[in-house]
Amino acid sequence: MPPLKISKKHHNHINNPFPSHPKGLPFIHGSLSFNPSKVPQHHAFQIGEDFQLNWSSGNGGWLSVSHLSQPKRSLWSTIPGEAFISAAAAQTEVEESRGSFAIKDGDVSFVCNHQSIEEIRVLYQSDIEKKAKNPDFLHGYFKADDSLKGMKFPVLIITGWVFSKKKNEKPVYRTLYSGTNKSFTFGSQIRRKPSYAARYWLLLDQKNKNQIGFKVKFGEIAWQWSPRTFPKASKTFPNWKLVRFRRQKLVVHFSRRRGFLPLSCEDDVEEEQKVELFKGFNRVFITYSSEEDERFYGFGEQFSHMEFKGKRVPILVQEQGIGRGDQPITFASNLVSYRSGGDWSTTYAPSPFYMTSKMKSLYLEGYSYSVFDLRKHDRVQIQIYESSAQGRILNGTSPVELIENFTEIIGRPPALPEWIISGAVVGMQGGTEAVRRVWDQLQEHDVPISGFWLQDWVGQRETLIGSQLWWNWEVDKDRYPGWKQLVDDLRACDIQVMTYCNPCLVPTDQKKNRKRDLFEEANNLGILVKDNNGHTYMIPNTTFDVGMLDLTHPKAGNWFKKVLHEMVDSGVRGWMADFGEGLPLDANTYSGEDAVAAHNRYPELWAKINREFVDEWRSTCHEKKKEDSNDNLVFFMRAGFRGSFKWSMLFWEGDQMVSWQKNDGIKSSVVGLLSSGLSGFAFNHSDIGGYCAVNMPMIRYRRSEELLIRWMELNAFSTVFRTHEGNIPSSNCQFYSNRNTLDQFARFAKVYKAWKFYRIKLVKEAAEKGLPVVRHLFLHYPDDEHVHSLSYQQFLVGSEFLVVPVLDRGKKEVKAYFPVSGGEIWQHVWTGRVFTKPLDNSGKNQQGFEAWIEAPIGYPAVFVKHGSSIGDMKSLVKFDIKSLQLRNSRSLLELPQTGTLAARMEKKGGVDIPNDGALQQYIDVALGANEALIGFFDGYMAPEVENHVILQADWAEQ
Structure with missing residues (x-):
């Protein structure tokens, strides 16, 4: 494959504030033909024990996959008469700047958009023996792939050709001679562009009772100065005759080497060079049907949208951006740093997974860049930037089932240590004295505290943009004198200390009080990523350059675990494992794998190393018979991919703006929670108050007291209740800024603790089933069409709490939607007021209703299902949390049993x-x-x- 064409934009001082959206190939359309002599008119083919493929030759031919428990319900189906497998070869262009990426399609060499089906065949275990006796069995499938070992039989293989012919072309005929003295006649029309074709194989096999795998492979590319003709492939082409493509003198993909005499013309040489350059396809297209009213959810942690029908969704790990379309901050960010503003699709943690309102679900395997094109009302097209593609189709009759079935294979996080979900995690900086001073204030207000998260434990240095951390992961005893005593004092009060690290290291020549130079150690070991010259890749990061751990190197993991061990030996019990999204696409890793795949895989490797250390530490404690739950470790991170939640213990949503805006403010934090939850990320949370403040002459974003308190209200009903001072603490209102902020912080830390008993249950459920703690209403009310359009307006905690947060400045009431399809009665936690709806004539309530709810500061609109044991809010009384007296309390009627x-x-x-x-x-x-x-x-x-x-x-x- 040709190398990526990469443009570095790190050092541009002035940039386009409105960068164009990355250019992609248009939606690929192609026709489907089939061989009626080999492909039956209608047939159901068994796949494994629980699935079947249904084929029909009507309307040009189409197929669908179903589960035998509901054979008439399609899990995946193609569009009649249209190609469902296509392929292309194109140049991949990349623009890169400090963790922000734009991948574009450059020059397109060839597109094989049409498809034929020559055979649909079910294979049994006994068929495996045939491949040894017949090398051409299944048109050479076993030369392309020997992956049937260990599969659940029967499996199904569809084979045929993808090609670039046009229906209306009228061929003329000419003859070529191969090295075997056999002549091959083919149809050719004199035209400027040649035709291309390649054999494909689509394998379908059962993975478990609720998942069926698919794999698309291609043979070597053949080309002619004419379209490929297919023998009796379809009545659409009755005059076409059997031909043979001239094979190139090179091994492409999965077929054995074969050579034919080349044509002696300049155009042929040019085409040979083009095919030799790509050595095969590097774009795979899978196209299938979708209903017009079908809604798509998932795709990892998305911040702007919950539902993606009508959008083109790229799957690439990167910085989420500063503003992401909110103005004027996005304009300013893009102006000073190329594409750093991001857009609606940029995210730290994407996933090539979705589920729909029709209970259909699919995910891709591997780590290649992919794009899900949902812009057409009746179809989906997935574009995979690779020479092959594989993934899985899921069976499930509800969103809950689909998440359980998805995470059963991908993995689920372990249950969180109880200490981190027992009270507030106080994020702050400033050194030992500052921590002790704030601790005293919190004790005066009786704030339940789980931990102090001290990201500046490594020390700070002054740069052109302000104070920044020393990325050398050891305690700075000048900034934190008496570190060990501070840690011990906090632990004596059941308060744990948490710190910060990331996979990057900075030279510490100018840090006089260092004990170790971790950059130098890693560099000498050769475990930092390399540039194209084999030297350590120094990656630009704000005002300094860093080296990045090569996590594919076998020595990197053990070396970094020793760094973590020293940190934990000092009494630390948790840390932020930051970054992971910024591996440059021109970096060279020890594994030598594809650059984009290595980039998307990097956050999973980063999570895996941290998790392995946690598990090893737990095992060591168990051997020493230390059962203290306060010794359990936890780390949290922001970057991720499809399988990150198998390794990462906890996520946070990264760097939101300190604003009320939709794409990168408080509203986006709710969307991120819900979208990630529907994608398998069970434990997630955001910084209370947001992170990114801006102090520019014409543009200012500062955290207000109102925003801070509303974010406290919001996060009191999330997995972890953690504060952050932000990037410019002096510009932001803090929880310790005044008496009111301290009072409100104490109040909502107590609210958070009041439902700990339920949170423990949800954390256990997440570890066992993969269900998120914070949930979109779609998860439990998929038949209620109103909830399909909800995004940040409201959410569920588990299945029992309904939370309608205030997310706009100055608002003191919200419109709540109450789902009642299960006959629910919702009780307002502050007043006891209840909300329900009479049954309709059928005795059911499919649709809920809306009501305006008063929500002054300190009293977010929170409801609990009446009759649920979880709804016992007497724990609020325990923490002296006063109820709210509404202006119009006339509608409250509370009835004990007698x-x-x-x-x-x-x-x-x-x-x-x-x-x-x-x-x-x-x-x-x-x-x-x-x-x-x-x-x-x-x-x-x-x-x-x-x-x-x-x-x-x-x-x-x-």
């Missing part, structure tokens, strides 16, 4: 009626149905009292 009613009502336009008989009668009926809470509001009243308004309702329990 008691005496004292109610005041009034007829609409009438006078008060105490102890109304009709009301009492309705209550009796309700209690007889074992309903303990009944709400009357917004027109949802029992018919018996529909002309009344409840003013007050009190019960005295018997």
